[in-house]
Amino acid sequence: MKRVLMIDAQVFHTVAWHRGMGKYSTELIAAMAKLNYEKKRWDSVEIILSSRLPLEDEVIKILNQKIDSPKFVYLDLARDEITNASAIMGHNRKIIDQHIDRLIVENSADVELEFLVLSPMQGGICSVFPTNPAVHKAAVFYDLIPFMFHEIYFRNKIAEMEFLTKLVELLKSDIYLAISKTVANDLAIYLGVDPARIKSIDGGPIEHAQKSKKLNINKPFILMPTGNDLRKNNRLGIQGFNEFNQQHDNSYTLVITSYFDPDQVVELSKIAENIVFTGNISGEELNYLYEECEVLLFPSEYEGLGLPVLEAMEKNKPVACSDIMVFREISNDAFYFFDPAYGTAIAAALELASVAVVDKSIYTEVLKKYAWESSALATLKAFENVVPTEFEEKKLLTIFGPNPEGKSMAARTVQRLHSELSRRYATNYFIEGEYTNGTPRPNMLPFVAETLNVSKDVPMNIKDESVMTIYHVTGDQDSSKTLFAAIANPGILVLHTLEIAEVWRSLFEEDGMVSKDRYEFEILLNEKTHTQGITMMASLVSHQKAIIVFSQKSQKIVKNLLDHLGVDVPIFVANYPVSSLVYKELVPGKKNLIGALDLKPDSHGLAVFSELKNPSFEKLYIADDTRLYDKVRASGFPSLKVVNDRYFENNISRLDLIAASGDRPSIAAIEAARYGVGAVYIDSPDLTLIDLPKSHMSASGIGELSKIVDKFAMDSYTAKLFSKTQSGIENDYSYRSFVELIGLIIDKLEGSQAQ
Numbered sequence: 001m002k003r004v005l006m007i008d009a010q011v012f013h014t015v016a017w018h019r020g021m022g023k024y025s026t027e028l029i030a031a032m033a034k035l036n037y038e039k040k041r042w043d044s045v046e047i048i049l050s051s052r053l054p055l056e057d058e059v060i061k062i063l064n065q066k067i068d069s070p071k072f073v074y075l076d077l078a079r080d081e082i083t084n085a086s087a088i089m090g091h092n093r094k095i096i097d098q099h100i101d102r103l104i105v106e107n108s109a110d111v112e113l114e115f116l117v118l119s120p121m122q123g124g125i126c127s128v129f130p131t132n133p134a135v136h137k138a139a140v141f142y143d144l145i146p147f148m149f150h151e152i153y154f155r156n157k158i159a160e161m162e163f164l165t166k167l168v169e170l171l172k173s174d175i176y177l178a179i180s181k182t183v184a185n186d187l188a189i190y191l192g193v194d195p196a197r198i199k200s201i202d203g204g205p206i207e208h209a210q211k212s213k214k215l216n217i218n219k220p221f222i223l224m225p226t227g228n229d230l231r232k233n234n235r236l237g238i239q240g241f242n243e244f245n246q247q248h249d250n251s252y253t254l255v256i257t258s259y260f261d262p263d264q265v266v267e268l269s270k271i272a273e274n275i276v277f278t279g280n281i282s283g284e285e286l287n288y289l290y291e292e293c294e295v296l297l298f299p300s301e302y303e304g305l306g307l308p309v310l311e312a313m314e315k316n317k318p319v320a321c322s323d324i325m326v327f328r329e330i331s332n333d334a335f336y337f338f339d340p341a342y343g344t345a346i347a348a349a350l351e352l353a354s355v356a357v358v359d360k361s362i363y364t365e366v367l368k369k370y371a372w373e374s375s376a377l378a379t380l381k382a383f384e385n386v387v388p389t390e391f392e393e394k395k396l397l398t399i400f401g402p403n404p405e406g407k408s409m410a411a412r413t414v415q416r417l418h419s420e421l422s423r424r425y426a427t428n429y430f431i432e433g434e435y436t437n438g439t440p441r442p443n444m445l446p447f448v449a450e451t452l453n454v455s456k457d458v459p460m461n462i463k464d465e466s467v468m469t470i471y472h473v474t475g476d477q478d479s480s481k482t483l484f485a486a487i488a489n490p491g492i493l494v495l496h497t498l499e500i501a502e503v504w505r506s507l508f509e510e511d512g513m514v515s516k517d518r519y520e521f522e523i524l525l526n527e528k529t530h531t532q533g534i535t536m537m538a539s540l541v542s543h544q545k546a547i548i549v550f551s552q553k554s555q556k557i558v559k560n561l562l563d564h565l566g567v568d569v570p571i572f573v574a575n576y577p578v579s580s581l582v583y584k585e586l587v588p589g590k591k592n593l594i595g596a597l598d599l600k601p602d603s604h605g606l607a608v609f610s611e612l613k614n615p616s617f618e619k620l621y622i623a624d625d626t627r628l629y630d631k632v633r634a635s636g637f638p639s640l641k642v643v644n645d646r647y648f649e650n651n652i653s654r655l656d657l658i659a660a661s662g663d664r665p666s667i668a669a670i671e672a673a674r675y676g677v678g679a680v681y682i683d684s685p686d687l688t689l690i691d692l693p694k695s696h697m698s699a700s701g702i703g704e705l706s707k708i709v710d711k712f713a714m715d716s717y718t719a720k721l722f723s724k725t726q727s728g729i730e731n732d733y734s735y736r737s738f739v740e741l742i743g744l745i746i747d748k749l750e751g752s753q754a755q
Contacts, residue, residue, distance in 0.1 A: 002112070003112045004112070006099075008117040009047045010118075025118040027066075028201075029067070050079075052076060077126065082161050082162050085165045089126055097130055100113060100135065113135045120170045121163060127169065138175045139173045143183050143302075145304070148645070150441065174387070175199060175386045176193060176197060178198055182586065184198045201375045202305070202375055202378070203370060204370045204375065205307070206307055206311060209284040211287070215285055215288055224241075224254060224256050226300075235268065236299060236341070245274065250274055252354075253274045258280065295319070298327075299338075299346055309321060322338065322339075395746075397425040397428070398468070400429075403431045403443060404442075405442070406435065406440075406478055407624060409667045409668075418445065420735045423739075430485070431455075432454055432482060433453075433478040492544070493544045497663070500535065504522050522539060538565060546572065549572075550576045553688075574737075574738055577734060577738035578671050580729060587676060590656045591618070594658070596665065597622040597642075597652070598624050598665055599661055600628065605662065605682040620639070622652070629641045656677065656678065657677065659681075661682045666681070674726060676726045680696070693728035695725045695728045
């Protein structure tokens, strides 16, 4: 059988051709072509370009230099249009499908097809995957920066629409080729992608040119290759350089590459003397800067890979860089790390780097791994192991739940489940809640599926072809219309709480969707069917086709209520689904820190946590809830407020232990387990309606908690618990396992209906 690889290379039509993304793409496909000559995986490799879009002559010239007889295929692919995205995607998909159909006919159907998109999120182009489910689909993924830093990047609504619209195609990938382990983990955490479908392929130094061209710059100089982007942390980088340079009688020059507009140059030049802004420069000039600089300074708050660091290593230059995960991934020993939030820390790292003698043996070992040959081999192996998981005929599911922009754990979960849910089903969402400022995450659902916000008084019409409706019910008013719909149209109920008195109150007093008589009837029914641990659930649970809960105790409580009502509804217990890491070894160094998230100020759990005193450990109260944060902080407790998902991940990841008591803190403990954080449940686990991983520990009071912390201080115990904690959630608490349970329930219900 003939095997053909098609590479969507439309990135070469964009401004990214001159930047890291374009250079990365060039080096990767050149290395893949060379490797394929040896391995013979593909009989033919096509580089797909657009016949509509302009293309610089230099692109074809360089690709011809790097690849032996490349096969270019020009198709009628249109430029993306944000306001007409659906039509453009439909047009381009039709063109791609027609090309694939021709390949199948030409080869008498005896052909295996693989499709690689080099830059699925790049603006100015519209890259789409083919419809044919037999085609193996892969995408090179650079970073989730706009999504993770949405409070910065999505101030521009056009930028938000462009990025989130492109997620539609990204989520159709069979395999994700991340440019670093850091990016691989981000995909799993923030988008809920199954770790089994993500592979890191790394990258290598870019060959900008074969020669160097001298620039008229005073020596000695420090090179800061950067960009006009807030996360690049340019102001603090310059401030740190200024502190360093003042200690050296301003004898150093700071060379800043990339384009900045004149006003920005003026503002940044006020921070320090001896700054040279080169603007956009040639490859030969950039070579000169790497060869002649004293130190490379890289103060970014976040990077997907950080190619300039590798390029500096190739030139045997000392590197002073931010202490962020992706640079630790490259090496823990090769660089002079600093906290990018402090100019003084940057100055101190520059001081060390400026007098350093590079250990070339360390650089050599690192660069053996970060080589394009290795990236090409990782890509080839990823294709060898890919298994398309999309169903050819997808049944339609309707999902009700909280708006993902909300702060509840359920809001986050509904969105992150979509990646796996959409692999098996077509989806239609009805979400509740309206938010304008300070949202913890962007809402991608309206861009990746048909979605209506029922808070805006839109009709809640469930399509006839929907095989099942899933209702995510929480205890706040963002579940009022979900509750109303669930009673009117039974389906699978996912209970994130067993207390919905507030939801009924909202339906009556605020939404006006139930009468006073109905509201009083529900209160009376609750009194008549009183079951400990559950409030005002009788009408809701008795109407459903199936119910999912998150603990054995919840199952028992709901079963008792149903028995009281004389109703038989199947109840399934699921572990609360959370993200897992692709590369579990990639976690921050531990800080001897024990934390707690959203323990209530008047709770026994917080009282015990407050009493803990251990000279080896610091305590930190992490608040996802503003009211709890204000109360705890007023008491003088060391506190930190979580404002978005990035803050949440950054802070739970650096804990050694997390104290939990109640449902929300227990979910946080499960989330923290992906980083190997040990969970200590204060009080009896029976007080939570969330089953914790088996690796959790229990403490009824300060004495038991103190013993656990003392024991945890032992390194051998810590390492053992770390491994046990991570492996405990990898499969049992995954989004994949939860979606598989939903599929099992639907199959059973359809089977019983057929009988």
